[in-house]
Amino acid sequence: MNKNKQILLAKRPEGTPDKNTFKFVETDIRTPEKGEILIRTIYVSVDPYMRGRMVDAPSYIPPYQIDDVLGGGAIGEVVESKSDRFEHGDIVLGSFGWQSYYTAKEDEVRKIDKDIAPISTHLGILGLTGLTAYFGLLDIGEPKEGETVVISGAAGAVGSVVGQIAKIKGARVVGIAGTDEKNKYLKEELNFDEAINYKTSSNLQQDIAKACPNGVDVYFDNVGGEISDAVHVNINKYARITVCGAISSYNLEGKDVGPRIQTTLIKKSAKMQGFTLGDYTDRFGEGSEALAKWLNEGKLKYEETIKEGFDHIPDAFLDLFEGNNIGKLLVKVDK
Incomplete structure (x- = not known):
């Protein structure tokens, strides 16, 4: 053998x-x-x-x-x-x-x-990444029709599903990714409303403000770091921030240091919550059923x-x- x-x-x-x-x-x-x-x-x-x-x-x-x-x-x-x-x-x-x-x-x-x-x-999409998107967005982000949802790492496994679920829920969706090819995919294939290339942006904070004229209601954070710093400045009152990942810091040899967000959260009465998929083990059936239904209905692409x-x-x-x-x-x- x-x-x-x-x-x-x-x-x-x-x-x-x-x-x-x-x-x-x-x-x-x-x-x-x-x-x-x-x-x-x-x-x-x-x-x-x-x-x-x-x-x-x-x-x-x-x-x-x-x-x-x-x-x-x-x-x-x-x-x-x-x-x-x-x-x-x-x-x-x-x-x-x-x-x-x-x-x-x-x-x-x-x-x-x-x-x-x-x-x-x-x-x-029907496994752990799809479930991560489902619970992180809907349970913590709680997007409402007409709100603006911003996603970092938007062309990745989780982010691309988050954006599509947000669209299903009637939200306006803005993705942040690192190449024009990815942003073209987000807008043309996944129907994101706007997409920002953070690598070519000269002022990410301003570009987010321009793409989100009504501010940011929900931020699904996959990356942390300077990208998230720029999003945080643009959040609305009662915004919800889902912290799913911080890939920008995973390979740092020192500590990750950046602007302090506490004052922003207080002024905006905003919620920021981290999670892992293990928090939702007893609800996997619910998430899997919803994802499979949307996939079969053509509402989700991957x-x-x-x-x-x-x-x-x-x-x-x-x-x-x-x-x-x-x-x-x-x-x-x-x-």
Whole structure:
């Protein structure tokens, strides 16, 4: 039988990870025992939160350990089953991460329906990224018809879904992204009302004010940093700020320092709340049902940036911090 290829955390990065952060190894494939299944990996997800897990510090999810497989969302095919719940050929979703095979206990993964949409969508718009957008926007942002919603990282996996849900709810949507190509996609394909290229803007604060003549009612923050500083200046009274990510600071070697927002929040009677998807575990069914309905009705579109080849997983992960992807970034490791 084939060997199991794995990618391990070789060392904890200081600043931006590089190829020395990762270690490639091959191990024997463990034969499943009763109540277990052997999975051949098809897709793996690369996500910004994985950078946080490379740091040995308390967080909402345990850090990776040195010489452990980098865990994360993955989809695979059952190639051998010793479980009554699964059979050969089933497509399953789990968190078995960056390895070509995985022997799982039957309660570690769940079977997905490969007929409702391409299986890759269960790592994106119908999976954790779609659910993150759904709950972060609707539960914390609470957009109302006619309000203005601004999204940073708007062409990414989460941001692109947030904008579409905001449009479904009747909001005016402004996206912030890093290339003209991405902004063209946001406006022409996803029907955003305005899009701002933060890399070419000479005064982002003014450009946001121009794109949001009635101010900002909801800000969905995926990036933090100077972009968020510029948005905060433009918020309205009773604005809601959803803090989903802070990718601008993930690779900083020192502390992230910027303007203090407390005075703005007080003056504007605004709400700012962070969250992780784990806060909504008991409501995943609700979110999944809504996302699938909108997708089937043609109200949601999605884009995927798919790289091919197991050996390219670290490169794909590093691309996240260069902003090279539109939509969900995945690696297809097998057919």
